[in-house]
Amino acid sequence: MNFISHAKLIDQPDPRRLDLRASIGSLGKDWLVRVNQQRVAITISVIVDVSPGMHFHGAFKKLEVVAHFLEALGYSAAALGDSTGLYAFDHKLRDDLIVPARFGRAVGLNLAQMIRGCSASGDSRKGIVSESRIAALGDCVSLAAETSSLVFILSDYHWSLDGLVSALDPLADALVVPVVVWDPVETEPPSGSRLLSVQQMGAAQSRHLWLTPKLKQQWVENVEQRKRHLSDVFATRDIKPFIVTNGFDCEAMSEYFMGLGLQ
């Protein structure tokens, strides 16, 4: 049992853990209880989307952001004795990017290295339909669900979200953290009134915009709407997505977990 912090008695109503000394010293004159944590090694699984869209290089390389996350996670997991595994998918399960959960100091670095060096598979360039993505994610989830207590799913979620929640069913016992990796280049319209021609990576769809202030406003609103939609979809399973738009930030991740009340 490790002491973690003090909490108000009203928040943690367990009088057996009252800390009188701390309560006397508290500025708010609150009754404080000790919050302890029992140290248990868990298995963490990271599911990474390596579809063409994730190979996008805007202000950041999306897969580089994922690699940073894996390094930080590996460091943290090694410190706490947790084992970490990796599963990747694009339009199908990527057999070459599967690492069963294991414990070690260099696990995070190794996984990051694998993700940095991975290539978009040949078939995935033809355009990926959402159904096959969901199916591939389902395969990853099935593999991870056997042992994992904490599952991170890193993707840009640039696909139809229908069927996503049901694909997460096997992870009912685990804590699922969807990490949404976006880039400022795709979420923030460029400045100035300019003609913009864009084509979707891995697909033939294209769109042409004359960037008026109204159109830019619409662009920003659409991004916000997508965020809300993602939150709503995950909220049905009491899951809160962690959205990364400016590179991976460890502090933000800590705050995210603090927000979940799991510190």
Place this chain on the structure above:
Amino acid sequence: MVLLLIPLALLPVLPKQRDAIRLPWIDWLPEDDAGTRLHVIWKILASVTIGLLVIGLAKPISPAGVIERVGRGAELSILLDRSASMDSQIRRKINKDYQSKQSTKTKNDIAREALSWLLNQRPENRYALTVFHVVAMRVTDFIDDIQLLQAGLDASAIGRGAKETNMGAALLSAIEGFDRRPYTGSRALLLVSDGGARLDKSTRSKIQQGLRRNQISLYFIYVKSGINNADLINTDLQTIGTNADSRSEEVALHLFFKGIGVPYQVFEADDELSMQDAVATIDQQQNLPLTYFQKTPGSDHSRLLFICALLSVTALGLLALVRLEKLN
């Protein structure tokens, strides 16, 4: 061969765009009609530019045309004697002792000047120019390019001709010039010479047939060398007879021409004035309506195409100025 590259013009309209910015997700980008329209213009301009350049490089030339022109005048074949005797000066009388030496001109100079006057007076005539001495040299076929004819006339003043003259071959050569030409107006053969010729029987028959077949009027400007030459105009036929073989060569020629049966007129010129009179008379007689066909050269349209391509590229450049090439 260059036209084989024309499919390149389809490159800009292919669905896969190499110049578009690639984003992982475009569904959250709003639809925009103005942008789509500008993009269509961009594509069409690019396509048209490539097309114009390829067609321009292929050098399209419209086919040469023929236009019918109606003018006044005649088809006049000038047959100019260029033998050595034409380089001699005209001497009408011997200067007296007290008279200053007059500047004199060669027969060729006088003939050329008179003919130049005719060319400039009647530029709408169609002229053919043949000079001859031993052989006939066709300078030009029937054309109305006065400058070219003038250059041909000027060239006849250079150097000295051969001593011999082959009048028969020259006449036949000039008559040949009329062969296989549509009859579009009055035709005349203008022979300028300072001498005659005794033609053999077969040549005479060929000349006669040729002139008749082609309906050619004949003018003979006889450039007199001196006071002792035969007077063809005022010669009483009775006195010289009708035998073409008789007397001097020029009389023989004159009698032969007279007997051919085509309109024939002889002029005698012994100075600039009489030469010009002769030419002016011929000009008056031959100033009739004339229909002729003029070839128009094919025109090369590549320059126009390149100018259009330049305009198109300029428009593309203006669009490129406002077009985003990258987002970050």
